[in-house]
Amino acid sequence: MIQTSARLLQLLSLLQVRREWTGPALAERMGVTERTVRRDIEKLRNLGYPIHASPGIAGGYQLGAGAQLPPLLLDDNEALAVALGLNSVAAGPVAGIGEASVRALTKLEQVLPSRLRSRFAMLKGAVTALPSNAASVDPQQLTVLSSAIADRRQVSFDYVTSEGESSSRLVEPYRLVDTGRRWYLVAWDVGREDWRTFRADRIASLPSERKRYEPRPLPAEDLAAYVQQSITRSPYRFDVVVRLHAPLAEVAAVVGPHLASLTAESPTSTILRAGWDNLAAPVAQLAALDMDFEIIEPVEFTSFALRLSRRLKAAAGNVTDAAEDTLPRQ
CATH class of the missing domain: 3.30.70.250 (Malonyl-CoA ACP transacylase, ACP-binding)
Incomplete structure (x- = not known):
């Protein structure tokens, strides 16, 4: 099974780097028979990959676009480019896609090899954006919060209020909301036993994950509208x-x-x-x-x-x- 999975990943990688492959060329490159290539192509199709086949001597296999987005294979440079792009959007969010960029960056950082993590940290530190009216937020804070929301884990952090008062908070995070200029966290404050809306740029420390929690009934069906009500x-x-x-x-x-x-x-x-x-x-x-x-x-x-x-x-x-x-x- 492991050999089959590795072969499918190799086949998928080859289909992504060239527009079209013939069956014999794929078989030779992978060191298998053409019959094995045909079986593996069918398995990838069953997984949701739209692979088109054209008949004849000049025909071959081509990875096309489908109705759903299947998993992608990225080489080192492609993975770094995507991570830097997502990091940029997360730090200075584009309206409508900011929250999605944080979720995607969280997933990507979880699987980055160690050799790429150091390169990503170095490149991220070398990139500077022009100042804007948006409140500055560390993308790492957002990815930790996003991960905690997905895993239903409490987080602790230091928070500074608008009056400059600092306090330590333990919360159950439920949603990150992007208003275009600021990020807000909707969470249940364990110490105050009530729902709170936190400005992400006022979180003064990197959130630390704690134990899992059981979901509570939300304070509103539309949390984006709830945040807007809370802040305006x-x-x-x-x-x-x-x-x-x-x-x-x-x-x-x-x-x-x-x-x-x-x-x-x-x-x-x-x-x-x-x-x-x-x-x-x-x-x-x-x-x-x-x-x-x-x-x-x-x-x-x-x-x-x-x-x-x-x-x-x-x-x-x-x-x-x-x-x-x-x-x-x-």
Whole structure:
């Protein structure tokens, strides 16, 4: 059985490095009969590999594309290239594929030979990305957390809050969520006996795996929406809801998911929900969008906006509504 498995891997590797092989050429390269090659080709097909065969003297075998992705064989340089690419995406995630890149990097690092691990560490240290607005996260932290989530293992780490307070946490990790600018971990905090959302860039130590845990009922069916609720509304004093007179796509281009939750009300209007500790901040940010909007709630926000509008009107002096149209716009 071991010889058969090794021969199948050798056959698969040969099919991946050349566009087409004849039966006799494969048999000669592998040191087996053409009949054995035909049997092994059929076994690979049963495993999900789409291998096409063309008849005749000039015919042969070709590895093609199928409906599902079968396992791939990579040589040393290919494995390093894929690992570096995944590491780059994990550290500065591309929207929509960041979480998948971490899972793939976790799987790949588990099987990298020792000779490649040192090369990968050296190359990773030599690559520097241009600065961006995304919070910097060590990809190794994400891969450890991803592995713990898959294995249902508790992890311990040091965590620093937004106020700068440091503490040691023991948690049961359930999901990593990528918002485009930051990574968040949804976990059950064992010490506090409650669900918590942790910013990955505030984890101050490499997470250490502990014992296995039994899964708990999740705090929400959609954990991505749960995280957005946690970071944009729940922690704040005021829960602000406004109607922006602009399409959802236009608003989403300037308001990220880490700032507010957006819902299309109509083709030309969008509902924005976000939390703030003071009401001056949302007024300034909404005004900076240069979009017409209506305040829906809370009442305190409406009152604050009215007082501010009177103050701004007084500051403008004796400018009339007609003269307003002649003033330069930003």
